[in-house]
Amino acid sequence: MTSIVLVGAAGRMGRAVDLAAAAADDFEVKARVEREVVAGTPGPGGRDAGPIVGIDRLGELLSPGDVAVEFSAPDGCAAAARACAERGAALVSGTTGLDADVERAIEAAAKRVAVLRAANFSLGLLALRRAIAAAVGRLPAGWDVEIVERHHRGKVDSPSGTALALVREVARARGENDPQVRSGREGRIGPRPAGEIGVHAIRGGTWTGDHAVLVAGPGESIELRHVVEDRAAFAHGVLAAARFVAVAAPGLYNLEDVPPPPGRTG
Ligand code: NAD
Numbered sequence: 001m002t003s004i005v006l007v008g009a010a011g012r013m014g015r016a017v018d019l020a021a022a023a024a025d026d027f028e029v030k031a032r033v034e035r036e037v038v039a040g041t042p043g044p045g046g047r048d049a050g051p052i053v054g055i056d057r058l059g060e061l062l063s064p065g066d067v068a069v070e071f072s073a074p075d076g077c078a079a080a081a082r083a084c085a086e087r088g089a090a091l092v093s094g095t096t097g098l099d100a101d102v103e104r105a106i107e108a109a110a111k112r113v114a115v116l117r118a119a120n121f122s123l124g125l126l127a128l129r130r131a132i133a134a135a136v137g138r139l140p141a142g143w144d145v146e147i148v149e150r151h152h153r154g155k156v157d158s159p160s161g162t163a164l165a166l167v168r169e170v171a172r173a174r175g176e177n178d179p180q181v182r183s184g185r186e187g188r189i190g191p192r193p194a195g196e197i198g199v200h201a202i203r204g205g206t207w208t209g210d211h212a213v214l215v216a217g218p219g220e221s222i223e224l225r226h227v228v229e230d231r232a233a234f235a236h237g238v239l240a241a242a243r244f245v246a247v248a249a250p251g252l253y254n255l256e257d258v259p260p261p262p263g264r265t266g
Contacts, residue, residue, distance in 0.1 A: 003066045007070040009033055055072075067090045068089055077095040080093065081093070085112045136173035139215065150201075208231060
């Protein structure tokens with residue numbers, strides 16, 4: 001049984017992970033943490049999950065062997081990284097839009113405990129990344145790549161962390177270290193420079209996560225698209241990550257490090 005401490009427990013992702021953990025038979029949610037105390041919050045299935053405690057108490061809740069699962073905000077991510085390192089607990093972190101200071105806090109924690117970070121925990125997205133590498137790696141260098149991402153109106157960072165990860169995937173497949181990225185186009189900007197990767201963010205409604213990679217050549221194009229319909233898609237990847245870090249050696253991991261399900265080749 002793996003004990004989870006949920007950071008950002010009242011948020012959209014926190015609740016999705018809570019629900020998925022309740023349905024799995026190898027997890028218990030030991031504590032729920034938020035920016036501030038929340039009394040009597042409904043847990044999975046509407047039953048009372050007990051009080052949600054404030055982030056200032058995170059350290060005292062964590063023990064070696066526990067896994068903190070953090071989907072909150074950059075300051076919550078930094079606080080979780082510090083508390084996990086101090087208490088010897090593993091960390092699964094999904095908050096996006098982190099600055100260099102928070103990235104450093106994560107790297108420091110990973111020297112002492114197992115930390116798995118991903119901009120997108122969906123297992124389908126992992127498959128999309130493989131498909132992009134295969135397609136771009138097979139095509140002539142002159143083909144153009146544009147990434148279009150759609151998210152709900154409440155998303156605060158742009159472009160999405162996943163879109164940036166897809167840019168890195170395209171660059172890797174092309175053998176480039178420093179890709180030229182263009183977000184949006186307006187006015188008489190002239191023809192599209194060769195090699196540019198366009199990244200376009202659409203915001204509105206309740207889109208949970210939608211990423212399309214368009215690869216266009218002379219007279220033909222390919223569109224590879226991944227659509228998350230429900231946050232359960234992320235939650236299942238989060239639980240796979242939590243099982244992995246619960247027994248992994250200290251280090252910084254990503255979803256690619258989690259072994260594929262039994263019988264699959266990965
Ligand atoms: P949300 O706003 O619904 O929930 C965030 C929760 O975190 C809120 O309840 C908020 O009160 C709480 N919080 C904020 N600061 C905190 C702090 N310092 N300490 C404790 N709790 C704090 O947001 P969400 O949709 O659940 O997304 C959260 C983050 O996860 C965002 O950065 C989002 O981009 C990212 N996200 C990542 C993935 C992925 O697969 N990696 C998937 C979905 C969302």
